[in-house]
Amino acid sequence: MPDLDSDIQYLKGVGPAFAKKFAKLGIHTIRDLLLHYPRRYIDYSKPYTVVSAPFDVDCCVKATVLQRDPDRRVKGGRMLSHVVASDDTGILSLSWFNAPYAAQKLEPGTEYYFEGRVGGTLTRREILHPIIRTEEQVAAVPLLPVYGATEGLPAARITRCVQTALAYVDQLEDPLPPALLTKYRMPAKAEAVRAIHSPRDAADAAAARRRLIFEELYLLQLGIFLLRGHGRQATGAPMRPMDLGPFWRSLPYAPTGAQRRAAAEITADLCGETPMNRLLQGDVGSGKTLVAAAAIWFAAQNGWQSAMLAPTEILARQHAANLADRLEPFGVNVTLLVGGMKASEKRVALAAIADGRAGLVVGTHAVLTDSVVFHNLGLAIVDEQHRFGVRQRGILAGKARNPHLLVMSATPIPRTLGLLMYGDLDISVLDELPPGRKPVRTWFITGRKRRDMYGYLEKQIAAGHQVYIVCPAIEENEVDSGMKAVKKYYEETVCPLLPGRRIGLLHGKMKPKEKDEVMQRFKNGELDVLVSTTVIEVGVDVPNATVMVIENAERFGLSSLHQLRGRVGRGSADSCCILVSDNESEGVRSRLSFLCHTPDGFAVAKYDLETRGPGDFFGEAQHGLPTLQIADLVQDTRTLTVAQAEAKALLAVDPSLSRPEHKALSDEVERLFSATGAMN
CATH class of the missing domain: 3.40.50.300 (P-loop containing nucleotide triphosphate hydrolases)
Known part of the structure; x- marks a missing residue:
């Protein structure tokens, strides 16, 4: 029989093919699956009426099926299935593409719970590809966990596999000292993991999250302090005070x-x-x-x-x-x-x-x-x-x-x-800039102003200055069609609109030597324009560059935009950064407008963290520390403070976590940091 550390393929319902899909999510063992926590829950216990359901928000609507329309083929060759449902307040239109079985299992005259993003009009709402549940299913599991999915591995399959894996949950050792569980009234590890995947109600889920967030931050702080302790011996390079x-x-x-x-x-x-x-x-x-x-x-x-x-x-x-x-x-x-x-x-x-x-x-x-x-x-x-x-x-x-x-x-x-x-x-x-460093003016425009912008770029080049143009993608098929693929943009937009100018192309798929050669030519003044992905973000100093253009600016975090903006304004000439975006979202426009009026990078980072969450900083584990699974750095700062204090207190009595009673704790710290190589 498999155990917690068995390969995920041996869990009933997985197998080798789905194991490869799970690997894309970083899930290799049954333990990994149990520790793959839900991103959110669908609360079916409090459904909306059709008319009260908020627009453009994922929510649950309770309605009775009126009729199933015959399936029909639509433009592009896709098969459309359509069902009409209603309640006392209005009509709900439900549609699926290439998923006929979803509609066929719905019985006219029966009431269902439909979950999805609501669109349509005030009197006729619609949901595309809703998740469907019956009254009996909701009574059994009122809170349905939703997991991060990947191609070929839908969230529903992950949910079924997690429920199977819960048979192994009691094998999880609890790394937290019993005194901490008592002090902060937290459930045991196995109980918390079971509750986060299959909560009885919202309070049950909240208690489980609180416990698991504390554990993650506590382990992280212990690991950080242990890493720091590696160098706490006497220095091998003693120095004497000296006047600078x-x-x-x-x-x-x-x-x-x-x-x-x-x-x-x-x-x-x-x-x-x-x-x-x-x-x-x-x-x-x-x-x-x-x-x-x-x-x-x-x-x-x-x-x-x-x-x-x-x-x-x-x-x-x-x-x-x-x-x-x-x-x-x-x-x-x-x-x-x-x-x-x-x-x-x-x-x-x-x-x-x-x-x-x-x-x-x-x-x-x-x-x-x-x-x-x-x-x-x-x-x-x-x-x-x-x-x-x-x-x-x-x-x-x-x-x-x-x-x-x-x-x-x-x-x-x-x-x-x-x-x-x-x-x-x-x-x-x-927190001070050297005197003489001029602020970089920042403007936000839509694509309709692109030709005018290129006229401005031509004037800057004619005056002897250089220009950066940054795009977020390399190839068209990597992204949706709204993003400017850097190669295509270079060939079809920049070169035609700046004829006769010396234009270089730089992106992450080039070999390091090729990248350095292009960057060196730009730095030496042999190129007027550098069209690039974000590989130019890190510190190269080109004082003659006075304009930074960023296409599809909505695709970047504000902190990244601020870093890119910092590539100009390094010489004596006035410099500017132009943010280009056709995104009409009020939130996007608000973010970009904030950057236009804020030169302070710390204020930018704080705003970015509060509006986008910690993913902008922790999306990739570049910093060498573990990626957090469940803690939210905006919401959980109080827990972080407590976890730091408790970690320090424990290491004061057991500096290397070598006591037998702390073995499970030491093992978990090792496991958390092992993926980064930090403990090697």
Whole structure:
């Protein structure tokens, strides 16, 4: 008989074919299926009347079937099935395409519950492809769970498989200490999982969610603190206090107060007994690299090497050139190490790193390879933190004995979210822009103004400036027809509307070397226009670029739009960002209008988090921490605070979760983080 960790294909009703579909949802075992929680519930216990059902909202309507119309073939070859139902308030039209069995099982004169998105008119409502339930089914299960589905694996099939899997639920060990369950009046793990999949009522579902949200945040905080504890031994790079005055006085301009404050926090950490573990967070253009340069200078004066890891080769080259200007006058040799170097250049660089002549090594993932051996690495710096996971940071830190670690991010996030994403780090924030940095004007237009916009772009190019144009997709078949596929847009729109101009194309399916070559040509001024997907989002500095055009702007989170906007406005000329969208949704227009009037990245991120939810930040596990299954960072901040406090309290008495009574807890933390490689 299968157990919790058996392959999902051995669960009755699954088999090898559906197991492959479940794998697309990250479900490989029976345990994974039990821990795949419902996204929402359909509450059949409180149905709407036909007329009271809200438009364009998923809801349940109770009505009696009047008649079934004969199936008929419609334009495009699809088969349309149609049923008319009603109640005392109005008529409900029900339609299905290529699903004749759904309509055939409905009996005229019988009352049913229909769930779906309601459209139509005030007197005649309609639902396309409704979910149907009988009075008996609703009496047995008033709250129907709805799961995230995938192609070939509909939500109804997932629901049936989950109900089968509940036979194994009592095998789930409860990782939470009994004292916590008592203290916060929470149900046991098996009881909570059973209730979230098959609740008796809304209160039952709420109690289960509360317990499982607490557990997820508690495990996450324990894992974060354990990761942080890996470097809590005495540092292998002790440093002595030193005045940063000589470094600041060498600059052609005065640093901001925020830069001085962040540098002071960092150097205080560098003089501590344990390794620094700090995040330097600042909006686009706030001067994070200068603060990093101050830290590198400080480490060099103390006799230690530094390393900086950048996500792309072109960004690594940019950092190396900028840092060399700042540091080489002080005798700090800056060495570049990237994959695209010649073998002879690489040998020279590796030798300089190994014998200590390289005071600073700037590179890409090439720095993480086994061939790189440092003489005395004291400070490791990771730029664009969200592009690297916890494990990659660990590899860099593993190049020495407990070196100091500084990670930098231009992704502005609210502090609460920062504590969760970067909970293994202390946080410094650059909340001032350097003087002289001009704000980027932001406009929102529809496609009807596109030709006028291209006239403006032509004028900018004629004045000697450069232009970015960003599209969200690469190929037409990846998206719906409303999105601008970057290749097609480049060929059919940009080139015809800007004849004679030098136009480059950049997208994520190009090889890294090809991408770097195109970006370098744009940076060198050899291209007037760069048509690109979001691969240009990360930090490359092109001061001559003055316009950022973003097509289908509604497809991006506000934080992503703000990051893209930050690619311009880096020189002395006035710059602007143009958001293009034909989406007529009031919510979309409100979001884009907000960005037009708000230059502050932290305000943008807060608004984005509140209106779009945490998915914009946690949609991809780029940050190296586990993706949350059930916790909502907007709604559950109070639970997060409690979970953090309880995690700290437990680790104060059992720092490595090594006590026998905490084995189940330790195993769950390991399981949660295993997919990221963070605990390796």
